Amino acid sequence: MREELAAAIREALEDGAAAAVFLTGEDGTAEPRVARDPSDAAIEKVATGDERYPMAGFVMMLSPLLEGGIAVAGRECDRRMFVELAKHGQVDPDRIRFIGIPCSQELADACGCDHPCPPDSIVACAAGPAQARLVEEATSEDAAERFAFWMDSFSRCIKCMGCRNVCPMCYCKECALDNLELVGPESAPPDIPIFHLIRAVDMADHCVDCGMCEAICPAEIPLRSLYRQAREVVKEAFGYEPGVNPDEKSPIEKLGEVSDLAGMEEGFRTT
Ligand code: SF4
Numbered sequence: 160m161r162e163e164l165a166a167a168i169r170e171a172l173e174d175g176a177a178a179a180v181f182l183t184g185e186d187g188t189a190e191p192r193v194a195r196d197p198s199d200a201a202i203e204k205v206a207t208g209d210e211r212y213p214m215a216g217f218v219m220m221l222s223p224l225l226e227g228g229i230a231v232a233g234r235e236c237d238r239r240m241f242v243e244l245a246k247h248g249q250v251d252p253d254r255i256r257f258i259g260i261p262c263s264q265e266l267a268d269a270c271g272c273d274h275p276c277p278p279d280s281i282v283a284c285a286a287g288p289a290q291a292r293l294v295e296e297a298t299s300e301d302a303a304e305r306f307a308f309w310m311d312s313f314s315r316c317i318k319c320m321g322c323r324n325v326c327p328m329c330y331c332k333e334c335a336l337d338n339l340e341l342v343g344p345e346s347a348p349p350d351i352p353i354f355h356l357i358r359a360v361d362m363a364d365h366c367v368d369c370g371m372c373e374a375i376c377p378a379e380i381p382l383r384s385l386y387r388q389a390r391e392v393v394k395e396a397f398g399y400e401p402g403v404n405p406d407e408k409s410p411i412e413k414l415g416e417v418s419d420l421a422g423m424e425e426g427f428r429t430t
């Protein structure tokens with residue numbers, strides 16, 4: 160796949176893109192690179208393994224420094240981030256030329272990912288969707304058990320902010336997590352559960368289920384299960400799934416309009 164990917168990056172630059180953004184590296188290590196010239200030797204070292212990186216966050220940082228189009232080599236979760244970020248006015252979709260990298264079956268299985276194939280993949284995608292998993296305790300029918308599980312998980316948090324900082328969907332310049340009236344200055348753990356609830360509520364209509372927050376969490380808190388459940392509430396209530404349809408806006412953006420909640424069977428479980 161390296162040859163095809165390198166060729167697609169060179170083609171985008173020859174075709175007028177001002178820059179190309181991709182990962183280089185081998186064996187699980189990866190670093191983001193920017194090339195502006197199709198003859199840049201780094202293009203030949205483009206990573207094609209299971210390395211992951213928040214490409215959309217990198218592009219958001221770079222784009223004000225560049226003029227013109229940006230070619231981005233990324234996975235389906237990266238593509239979904241661009242779709243969602245464009246709706247929130249954080250990237251200009253007309254500047255992004257996406258080069259889709261298919262995930263391997265091993266990565267999809269390890270990730271519990273049901274969307275391993277970008278629609279515009281540079282080579283045929285052989286991976287099938289994996290079952291999106293939740294940790295068992297998070298789905299317990301017993302509300303007290305669920306609450307105890309999450310409070311115990313949150314109590315391990317060291318407030319390193321890795322989950323927020325790695326997440327391209329967490330783009331606000333002023334973040335509620337930094338507001339001392341909402342979240343006190345304590346760090347081990349931070350005020351719980353409010354610290355984690357702020358992020359979960361914010362992610363309910365933003366999260367594209369890339370899993371990078373959970374992968375980076377040093378306390379091994381099952382954040383993806385938390386955000387998957389928050390996403391599910393929005394999906395059940397409004398049929399909305401972040402990152403999927405570029406023409407459909409978040410239901411939160413429609414505040415003030417009458418919403419049809421008929422599709423919501425249970426909402427938040429209270430028992
Ligand atoms: S990455 Fe984990 S430990 Fe760090 S702030 Fe987030 S939940 Fe807490």
Ligand code: SF4
Pocket residue numbers: 325326327328329362365366367368369370371372373383386
């Ligand atoms: S899975 Fe985590 S890092 Fe990825 S979009 Fe959702 S909240 Fe952000």
